Structures are given as structure tokens and as C-alpha cells.
Amino acid sequence: QVQLVESGGGVVQPWRSLRLSCAASGFTFSSYGMHWVRQAPGKGLEWVAVIWYDGTNAYYGDSVKGRFTISRDDSKNTLYLQINSLRAEDTAVYYCARDSGIYLRLNWFFDLWGRGTLVTVSS
Amino acid sequence: QSALTQPASVSGSPGQSITISCTGSSSDIGGYNYVSWYQQHPGKAPKLMIYEVTNRPSGVPDRFSGSKSGNSASLTISGLQAEDEADYYCSSYTSSTSLVFGGGTKLTVL
Numbered sequence: 001q002v003q004l005v006e007s008g009g010g011v012v013q014p015w016r017s018l019r020l021s022c023a024a025s026g027f028t029f030s031s032y033g034m035h036w037v038r039q040a041p042g043k044g045l046e047w048v049a050v051i052w053y054d055g056t057n058a059y060y061g062d063s064v065k066g067r068f069t070i071s072r073d074d075s076k077n078t079l080y081l082q083i084n085s086l087r088a089e090d091t092a093v094y095y096c097a098r099d100s101g102i103y104l105r106l107n108w109f110f111d112l113w114g115r116g117t118l119v120t121v122s123s
Numbered sequence: 124q125s126a127l128t129q130p131a132s133v134s135g136s137p138g139q140s141i142t143i144s145c146t147g148s149s150s151d152i153g154g155y156n157y158v159s160w161y162q163q164h165p166g167k168a169p170k171l172m173i174y175e176v177t178n179r180p181s182g183v184p185d186r187f188s189g190s191k192s193g194n195s196a197s198l199t200i201s202g203l204q205a206e207d208e209a210d211y212y213c214s215s216y217t218s219s220t221s222l223v224f225g226g227g228t229k230l231t232v233l
Contacts, residue, residue: 113170
């Protein structure tokens, strides 16, 4: 069925790196722009990053610029988020989400979400 | 990019109507019709309820409606039901080629 499944979360020490994955199935992954959204425990949603359907463009939220890198492998139907120099404030559930637009059009709303993967930054 | 401003909580009785406001600026809500609303139940992923200010995805009851005026948007839920109790988030595209969410509103059905 149509779904997104995140993985790669866990307990990580500060300053270490982590790569999250999001496996897509049931739809043509290569046609869609994809986003990462995070939610700290008990807090609201925070947009993290977007990548165009063909990987040619990526944009980031101000709080993660320079440390996070979004990428995709369409041959594996998988979205990634590389997180470097982890900080305590990066502790959150990380969701991947599909933009409802296809190809060059991004609609900036999400019609499909994964269940999320929890990243806990702690020494 | 500062978060959009939402009330922390709203409440209403079954059958009543409530409205949740979402205030931004001319760089986000006021400049684009890319305003969306999401519902999130505890421990669950968010669910799209309204997109492009006023549109409802298929399967979302017509009790949910959205609007926008200037730099503010609103979500109205009429005929409140117990299952509507959840957190609600607005979002908007911004002039920085990014997305900003509101801080979230907890809806309590009394």
C-alpha cells in the first residue's frame, strides 16, 4: 500500500552524526518532492527540509542549515536526512512527508506522512 | 522564520462550532495561498485537513472549513464531535522558500 516508513533513529551522543531513512512504497517516488518535519517531545511541528522530485534543489529550515543534508535515491525509493554535530535540541520525532505536487510543482502541503522515527541526543 | 501564532488551546461542547486562528505576516500567510491545516492525535502522525486555504482532501468531513484574511488564516470546525479532540497546526509557505508551522492549538471537546 501507499506508505512511508522512517528508520535510523535512536539514542546518539552529542556531536555525533546520524542518517535517517524513509522508505517509500505504493507510489511513484521519483515524481514527488519530499520533506522532513520534526517534533520535539511535547512540542509543535517544525519543518526541516525539502528536496525536489529530481534532487536538483533542496532547502532547509534556519535552525538546521549547515548541519542537515536531505538527499534521495530513487533507485531505492528512499529519502535520507544526514544529521551532523547533533545537539540536545535535535531530540525529536522525525517524520518524512510527501508533497502533494508532482514534478516541478511543489504545493507545500503534505498528503502522506510516515509514522516517524525518534532521535534522542544524550550523553 | 518565526512560527505562526496560534492560540494554545480552544474548547467547545459537542455540536458547537469553534474557530482556530493562525497569524503570520505578509511574507507567509499574507503573500501566498499555501495555507494548510493538520490534525494530530496523541502519538500519531499529523493528518491533512485543509490545503490551499479552503480546500478539503477527500475523506475530510465538510464540518471542517478554512479561510484567510490578510496575514491571518482560520480553521472552523462546526458540529463538534468527540473525535475532533486533537492538536491542530497551521502551516504556510514563505518567501524564503521554506515552510513555517504554527505553534499548535489543543482542542478540547467538553
